[in-house]
Amino acid sequence: MDYTIWIIVGVVVLIGLWLWGTYNGLVTLNERVEEAWSDITIQLKRRADLIPNIIETVKGYAKHEKEVFEGVTAARAASISPEAMKSPKAAAKADAGFAGAMKSLFAVAEAYPQLQANQQFLGLQSELSDTEDKIMAARRFYNAGARELNIKIKQFPQVLFAGLGFKQREYFEVADAAAIQDAPQVKF
Numbered sequence: 001m002d003y004t005i006w007i008i009v010g011v012v013v014l015i016g017l018w019l020w021g022t023y024n025g026l027v028t029l030n031e032r033v034e035e036a037w038s039d040i041t042i043q044l045k046r047r048a049d050l051i052p053n054i055i056e057t058v059k060g061y062a063k064h065e066k067e068v069f070e071g072v073t074a075a076r077a078a079s080i081s082p083e084a085m086k087s088p089k090a091a092a093k094a095d096a097g098f099a100g101a102m103k104s105l106f107a108v109a110e111a112y113p114q115l116q117a118n119q120q121f122l123g124l125q126s127e128l129s130d131t132e133d134k135i136m137a138a139r140r141f142y143n144a145g146a147r148e149l150n151i152k153i154k155q156f157p158q159v160l161f162a163g164l165g166f167k168q169r170e171y172f173e174v175a176d177a178a179a180i181q182d183a184p185q186v187k188f
Contacts, residue, residue, distance in 0.1 A: 023161050029149040033169055036142035040172065041085050043135040044095070048080045050128050051102075057121045058109050068104045075101035088142070088172035139172045146171055 055069050075098040078084060084094035109121070146169035153162040 019157075022157055023164075026149075026152060026158055026161055026166050029145065029152055030166055033142065033145040033149050036138065036145045037088075039138040040091070040135065040142055043131060043138050044085075044091070045080055047128065047131045047135065048076050050124060050131060051076045054105070054121070054124045054128065057118065057124060058105060058112075068101075068108050072101040072105050088170040092173055143171050145169075 051072060055072060059069060075094075079091075079094045079098040081094070084091050149166070150168045152158045153166050153168065158166075
């Protein structure tokens with residue numbers, strides 16, 4: 001009789017530890033995805049902060065390109081708006097509009113050879129390129145975390161805890177597939 005009680009207590013303790021570990025694993029994954037989303041928003045904000053400097057540099061050479069500057073400014077504001085940061089889908093849509101506006105700005109910049117040789121412009125272009133790389137890395141990290149969390153909350157026994165505040169996450173995907181094919185070409 002004494003052994004039976006210890007076996008029952010041992011089984012209950014093992015089940016409790018297993019449930020505890022399962023729940024804490026989901027909490028950890030959920031926080032990693034939240035952190036990854038935060039990283040994306042930080043990089044998008046960094047990119048948006050670079051844009052006014054690029055616009056001012058280009059403005060000095062292309063004073064009559066007012067529509068392009070207004071378009072880039074509007075796209076910049078939309079890309080960091082609270083509405084754009086609500087979900088990956090909204091952020092991807094705003095990002096696509098921003099990418100189109102930036103193509104217009106760099107098309108204007110190509111028309112001015114003096115601007116292409118300007119060190120400040122080249123430095124800003126390099127920083128923007130570096131930021132774009134960081135955004136891509138943050139997106140990959142977020143999507144990997146979202147994938148892992150989505151798989152875990154569908155598997156047994158984690159599915160038992162899914163109703164406790166764990167929900168599937170959207171992937172941060174390119175809003176316009178045609179934008180991938182129309183990537184700008186850099187010519188020297």
